[in-house]
Amino acid sequence: MKSKKHFPAQLWMRFLVQIVMWSFTKFFGIRAKMPKTIKDLDAPYLVLGNHIGFWDPFITGFFLPHFTRYVSSDAAFRNPLFSFFLTRLGTIPKKKNMRDSQVIRDIVGVIKQGNNVGIFPEGVRNWAGNTLILDISIIKLIKLLKVPVVVPILKGMNLFNPRWSSKLRKTKVEVHYKLLFTKDDIANLSDEDLFKKLGDTLQYDEVDYQKEKMNIIHSERRAEFISHALYICPECHGIDTFESKANNILCGKCGYEIHINKFGFFEVLKGGKLFFDNIRDWYNWEERWLLSYVKNKLVDDNKDIIFKDFNSDIYYSNTKAQPKLLGKADIELYVDRIEIKYKDKEDIIIFNFRSLQTINPQVNEMLEIYLNTGESYRVIGNMKGVSALKWEVAMNAIW
Numbered sequence: 514m515k516s517k518k519h520f521p522a523q524l525w526m527r528f529l530v531q532i533v534m535w536s537f538t539k540f541f542g543i544r545a546k547m548p549k550t551i552k553d554l555d556a557p558y559l560v561l562g563n564h565i566g567f568w569d570p571f572i573t574g575f576f577l578p579h580f581t582r583y584v585s586s587d588a589a590f591r592n593p594l595f596s597f598f599l600t601r602l603g604t605i606p607k608k609k610n611m612r613d614s615q616v617i618r619d620i621v622g623v624i625k626q627g628n629n630v631g632i633f634p635e636g637v638r639n640w641a642g643n644t645l646i647l648d649i650s651i652i653k654l655i656k657l658l659k660v661p662v663v664v665p666i667l668k669g670m671n672l673f674n675p676r677w678s679s680k681l682r683k684t685k686v687e688v689h690y691k692l693l694f695t696k697d698d699i700a701n702l703s704d705e706d707l708f709k710k711l712g713d714t715l716q717y718d719e720v721d722y723q724k725e726k727m728n729i730i731h732s733e734r735r736a737e738f739i740s741h742a743l744y745i746c747p748e749c750h751g752i753d754t755f756e757s758k759a760n761n762i763l764c765g766k767c768g769y770e771i772h773i774n775k776f777g778f779f780e781v782l783k784g785g786k787l788f789f790d791n792i793r794d795w796y797n798w799e800e801r802w803l804l805s806y807v808k809n810k811l812v813d814d815n816k817d818i819i820f821k822d823f824n825s826d827i828y829y830s831n832t833k834a835q836p837k838l839l840g841k842a843d844i845e846l847y848v849d850r851i852e853i854k855y856k857d858k859e860d861i862i863i864f865n866f867r868s869l870q871t872i873n874p875q876v877n878e879m880l881e882i883y884l885n886t887g888e889s890y891r892v893i894g895n896m897k898g899v900s901a902l903k904w905e906v907a908m909n910a911i912w
Contacts, residue, residue: 741878806819814848
């Protein structure tokens with residue numbers, strides 16, 4: 514009797530994706546640099562890459578000589594269209610920002626049947642093009658699997674497909690592959706040596722890369738929705754006050770305006786001060802600023818609203834089924850709770866922080882709130898460009 518396959522990928526879907534990605538990479542001129550050691554490498558192996566945009570697994574998987582099943586956030590499976598494709602590609606679901614023992618068993622099962630697995634060890638897509646801090650638990654998985662490790666580094670991807678943009682922008686993109694660990698390396702190197710070597714190899718900074726290469730971004734929407742990532746004005750410290758259009762972003766509170774040039778760097782308009790000339794430095798500054806701002810509110814036991822999003826769509830789910838729309842509401846953050854106040858009824862939903870399991874931004878203006886009970890709420894901003902990211906950063910200061 515044949516044993517059940519773990520996360521089978523349907524051949525017709527694999528063939529379809531291969532055709533699409535061949536056309537996609539040709540059209541956008543995406544190239545791979547892959548040594549012969551990887552071209553000749555037998556499956557299974559573990560693929561660990563940096564993570565910027567939606568297309569990362571499709572691009573890095575396309576160039577590899579063997580089909581790879583990637584691990585993806587289970588939130589992606591709640592979209593019926595995405596779920597249709599992901600399940601037929603053998604994609605392995607994982608709960609985002611949470612420990613998930615089931616996904617480890619799933620990965621082991623896929624590897625044991627001779628198939629590759631792809632993971633983005635940062636856990637989430639980064640916002641500014643520089644690699645995030647890794648969790649050392651990835652080394653335990655490497656030791657458990659005992660298969661070679663291949664690392665693809667996407668270069669130019671944060672200019673081409675940034676997390677904060679819904680549009681692709683034509684520019685130079687390359688994938689640099691490296692056979693990082695052989696089976697012997699994994700058996701002989703210490704956990705500390707493996708972790709250091711993996712961290713050093715995955716470390717990548719798009720701003721530094723672009724300062725050297727100065728590749729042109731062929732788009733007239735270079736600033737569109739960058740407010741998903743840049744939510745604090747450096748001039749007036751307004752929270753989520755930016756509007757973006759074409760290649761410019763404008764603070765609706767103080768009028769501070771920035772132009773993003775054809776290389777992706779910032780230029781100030783109207784004779785103001787240029788606080789930052791790139792997204793990385795602005796992003797790092799605003800994260801520190803918001804953390805400090807919220808912590809000061811905590812120390813002072815401030816009872817006022819820290820910030821709020823107006824007229825958002827609120828969805829609810831207590832299963833894996835599609836979330837149900839509850840209505841429109843304002844969502845407010847305080848130092849000890851989150852309140853959801855509906856526009857057409859008097860009900861107020863209050864989350865004290867002990868009841869929360871995790872809170873994280875998804876695509877576009879979407880925020881997801883998971884409770885310890887297994888219930889979840891999805892909040893979608895009332896206009897394009899509203900930042901869900903600020904909620905995650907603020908909660909990091911409170912928790």
